[in-house]
Amino acid sequence: VDNQNQDSGPFSFPNGDPNDIIPDADLPFTRLKLIEDPEEETLESVHTIKAWVVDLPDPKQTIAMLKWLRTSGLDDPSLAHLKRVRKSPVTSTTSLLLSRVTSLSEPPVLPADVPLPAPYTLAVPKTAALTLSSCKVKSTLWPTMYAPRRKGELEEWERGRVRWACAAMNAVVATAREAALKGELPIAAHVPVPYASSKDQAAADHSLTREFTAHDTRTSLAHPLKHAVINVIRAVGDYRAASPSRASELTNQPPTTEIQTETDKTRNGTHYLLTSLTLFTTHEPCIMCSMALLHSRVKEVVYLYAMEKTGGCGGVACLPRLEGVNHRFGIARWRSGGGCEDLRVAEDVDA
Amino acid sequence: MAAHDSEDIEASVHLSWMRRAMQMAEEALAAQEVPVGCVFVRGGRAIAEARNRTNELRNATRHAELEAIDYILSNKDLTPEVTEYPLSDTTLYVTVEPCIMCSSALRQMGIKEVFFGCENDRFGGCGSVLGVNESLPHPKHPAYKATSGYCREEAILILRRFYITENSNAPMPKSKTNRVLKTEIKPRKGSHLSS
Numbered sequence: 001v002d003n004q005n006q007d008s009g010p011f012s013f014p015n016g017d018p019n020d021i022i023p024d025a026d027l028p029f030t031r032l033k034l035i036e037d038p039e040e041e042t043l044e045s046v047h048t049i050k051a052w053v054v055d056l057p058d059p060k061q062t063i064a065m066l067k068w069l070r071t072s073g074l075d076d077p078s079l080a081h082l083k084r085v086r087k088s089p090v091t092s093t094t095s096l097l098l099s100r101v102t103s104l105s106e107p108p109v110l111p112a113d114v115p116l117p118a119p120y121t122l123a124v125p126k127t128a129a130l131t132l133s134s135c136k137v138k139s140t141l142w143p144t145m146y147a148p149r150r151k152g153e154l155e156e157w158e159r160g161r162v163r164w165a166c167a168a169m170n171a172v173v174a175t176a177r178e179a180a181l182k183g184e185l186p187i188a189a190h191v192p193v194p195y196a197s198s199k200d201q202a203a204a205d206h207s208l209t210r211e212f213t214a215h216d217t218r219t220s221l222a223h224p225l226k227h228a229v230i231n232v233i234r235a236v237g238d239y240r241a242a243s244p245s246r247a248s249e250l251t252n253q254p255p256t257t258e259i260q261t262e263t264d265k266t267r268n269g270t271h272y273l274l275t276s277l278t279l280f281t282t283h284e285p286c287i288m289c290s291m292a293l294l295h296s297r298v299k300e301v302v303y304l305y306a307m308e309k310t311g312g313c314g315g316v317a318c319l320p321r322l323e324g325v326n327h328r329f330g331i332a333r334w335r336s337g338g339g340c341e342d343l344r345v346a347e348d349v350d351a
Numbered sequence: 352m353a354a355h356d357s358e359d360i361e362a363s364v365h366l367s368w369m370r371r372a373m374q375m376a377e378e379a380l381a382a383q384e385v386p387v388g389c390v391f392v393r394g395g396r397a398i399a400e401a402r403n404r405t406n407e408l409r410n411a412t413r414h415a416e417l418e419a420i421d422y423i424l425s426n427k428d429l430t431p432e433v434t435e436y437p438l439s440d441t442t443l444y445v446t447v448e449p450c451i452m453c454s455s456a457l458r459q460m461g462i463k464e465v466f467f468g469c470e471n472d473r474f475g476g477c478g479s480v481l482g483v484n485e486s487l488p489h490p491k492h493p494a495y496k497a498t499s500g501y502c503r504e505e506a507i508l509i510l511r512r513f514y515i516t517e518n519s520n521a522p523m524p525k526s527k528t529n530r531v532l533k534t535e536i537k538p539r540k541g542s543h544l545s546s
Contacts, residue, residue, distance in 0.1 A: 073533055106537070222433040223424050224459050230412065237410030273411060287483055288459065291452035291476070295411040309490045312455075317487060319451065324473055324480050348490035350459055 009170025010338030018160025019197065027162065029302060029332040031154055032314050034321055040125075040134045046141065048123040050101035051079065052108055054116055059087075059094040061114060066096075068111050074099040081128035083143035097124070097142065155330070164195040165302060168280040169334065171213060173304070176282045176343050179215035186343045187216040187351050189228040189281040191236065191274065212236050216351075227351065228281060229289035233296055236274065274298040282343050283351030284311035284333075290319045293329065300330035304340065310350045365466050368392055368444040369501040372468075375402040375415065376446045376509050382407070386509045389415040389445035391423060391438070398441065399423050416445060416453040420460060436461025446506040448499065451476035454483035458492045465497040468506030504536050 013028060024031075040046045056062060062085055069075070069084070078100055086095045098108050098119055107119040128147035129135030138144040157165075168190055175188035191212045214231035218224055274296040284303045285293060290312025293301060307315045313331045320328040345351065368390055375388025379402035390400040401419035405411050423429045423437070430437055438460040443449075446468040449457060454476025457465065465477060465484065476483040477497035485494040515532050 223421075224435075224437070225417070225420065225456050233412055234410060237408055237413075241409040286455060286459075287476075287481075287487070288452050288455035291450060291455065291474070292412040295450075295452060297411070309488075312451075316489075317481060319481075322480055326473060350455075 009166075009173055010340060011166040011169045011173075011334075013159070013162045013166050015163070016159050018158060018163070020159040021156050022159055022162055024154070027157055028166065028336070029334045032318065032331040032333070033154075034318075034328055034330070040127075040129070041131070041137060043137055043140065046134075046138055047126040048141065049078075049126045050121045051082075051124045051142075052098040052101060052119045053095050053122045054098060054110065054119040056094045056096055057115065057117070061116075062094060062096070064114065068114075069096070069098070072108070074108055076100050079124075081145045081147065082124055083145070086143050158197055160197060161195045164192070165278075165280070168192045168278070169302070169304065169338075171211075172280045172282055173338070173340055173343065175213050175215050176340075180342070182220065184219050185216040185345055185349065185351075187228045187281070187283050187345065189214055189232040189279060191232055191277050191279050194277060212239070225288065227286065227289050229279070229285045230292055232279070233274070233292055278302060281351075282340075283307055283345065283349075284313050284315050286310050286350035287312040287317060287319070288350065290317075294319055294325060294327055297327050298329050300332065302332040302334065304334045304337065305344065305351075306333060307347070307349070307351050309347050365444070365501050368397070369446070369466065369468060371397065371400065372444045372446050373502055373505055373509070375400050376506070379403045379415070380509060380513055386513050387415050387445065387447045389419055389443060391419050391441050391443055393429075393441045398429050412452060414450065414453050416443065416449055417456060420456065438462045442466070444501070446502065447471050447510070448475040448477050448479055448497070449484075450474035451481050451483055454481075454497075458484060458489065458495060461492065462495050464495055466501055467497065467499050468502045469510075470499060507536055508534065 011028065056065060066084060076099055079097060082097055084097050086097070087093070088095070098110075101121050110116050110119065122142065124142040125138040125144045128145045129138050130148055132146060135144055135146040171192070172188045172190040175190065176186040179188060180186035193209065193211055212232050212235045214228050214235055216228045217226040217231060274293070276299050278300045279293060279298050280302045282303065283305045284307040285301065286307070287310070290301075301313055303313065309316055311317075312319045314333070318331070319325065320331065372388045372390045375390065376386040377388070379388060380386035382402075384403040384406055386403070388400070388402045390397050392398070399419040399422045401415045401422065403415050404413045404418055407413075420438075423441075438457070440463055442463050443457065443465045444467075445465065448467045448469065448471040449465065450471060451474055467477065470479045472479050474480060477499075478484070478486075481487060484497045511532055
């Protein structure tokens with residue numbers, strides 16, 4: 001595990017037990033927090049959204065209405081943190097949560113064959129409760145799920161993984177310098193074989209078997225969109241498209257008990273995604289490339305230079321933080337430039 | 352000619368280009384791709400038309416717009432010389448609001464203007480999720496205007512026809528047995544056109 005060659009570049013990390021957990025402050029990069037943990041322990045501090053609610057005159061209607069709701073198309077993941085039914089402890093009225101109030105102000109259309117009063121809007125908690133006390137507070141507005149934070153919590157990095165990241169960063173810097181020699185912008189992207197610690201060795205067997213590297217080619221190809229990230233995603237896709245047997249290589253899927261045929265895997269589409277893979281790049285990807293990475297389900301993005309005015313990973317925008325997007329990836333900024341000042345580009349460049 | 356007459360004529364021109372984009376979306380649907388189609392128009396002529404090819408190319412980023420842009424740039428008649436903004440005299444008609452990725456690509460290419468059918472609440476880059484076309488500042492690339500509402504109902508219905516079936520190409524296919532095809536479409540607040 002600990003045989004990464006780090007000699008060939010500016011970045012290194014002290015050798016030692018590869019399984020040592022490295023404290024955050026000692027990591028050679030800082031990680032962006034994607035989700036702020038709001039303090040929502042009092043009623044005033046609870047963030048709310050508006051939702052349509054209908055009171056059920058007869059609690060026996062509940063099952064039929066839940067069944068109807070499933071087929072109504074009103075199901076909305078943005079309400080998944082709330083329970084569907086509320087029985088008021090005060091009035092013992094049974095109420096049903098219908099849908100989120102959107103830009104359309106009309107209430108949802110209820111089934112005509114059930115006698116129901118008109119729906120009304122209600123402020124309900126925007127997110128699940130992170131603590132039990134917050135759950136109690138939020139549930140006074142509407143019964144809320146208790147979900148202590150797991151997603152968004154920062155993953156621990158072992159020494160071996162940090163040394164793997166240093167090797168990847170050295171590779172990306174070397175490729176960027178090659179690009180500069182060819183007259184291209186000195187921007188590169190690199191997708192290494194995932195780091196396999198002793199504890200997830202089994203998963204590694206199902207993972208990517210080769211690395212991919214690309215640099216910017218917008219100058220030589222006279223194509224403003226041939227950015228390093230787009231080029232490396234294309235390389236991964238073309239590699240697998242050329243050979244269906246590589247279909248599952250890029251995914252870190254746990255072994256399944258079912259026997260899947262190659263066709264099934266291809267049809268599943270998992271092969272074209274960067275699921276469980278880390279992308280290293282010299283410069284913070286532009287909006288286009290950041291969204292391409294989100295579409296590709298990359299696990300995390302590590303970059304050397306922030307692009308404050310054009311970047312989509314914390315610069316002018318932070319795409320995995322946007323509400324509504326269907327995937328979030330981690331973002332890490334390298335702490336030191338490692339003496340790579342020659343790789344800087346103008347601040348108005350889309351990297 | 353009265354002002355509203357010329358507006359009507361203009362609207363019918365946009366509508367006819369959008370119908371052509373819809374044909375590409377139909378082609379995508381037939382190929383079991385997410386049904387999005389587009390046409391790029393320059394000087395009153397369609398110079399490129401394309402559809403989604405994400406499944407075929409094993410690449411989640413091969414959206415219709417990027418397919419067409421690659422074709423335009425690789426064609427020496429359409430792109431005879433290297434310029435900073437190769438699409439500065441080109442208008443895009445696309446059935447669904449360009450996603451954040453494509454909206455950024457179009458701005459980097461200096462697109463003249465964009466017309467789209469329906470909004471994209473998950474990924475839309477022309478205002479729905481992020482205003483990459485206009486409101487998001489860029490130190491260099493000029494903003495472009497994006498107008499919604501041409502063939503909106505048709506664009507939504509074809510997406511519903513796709514999603515009502517099991518999308519076997521999705522990363523985690525979901526059971527859609529409870530789904531029914533809804534044909535009623537509610538108007539969107541703030542959309543520029545009703546048809």
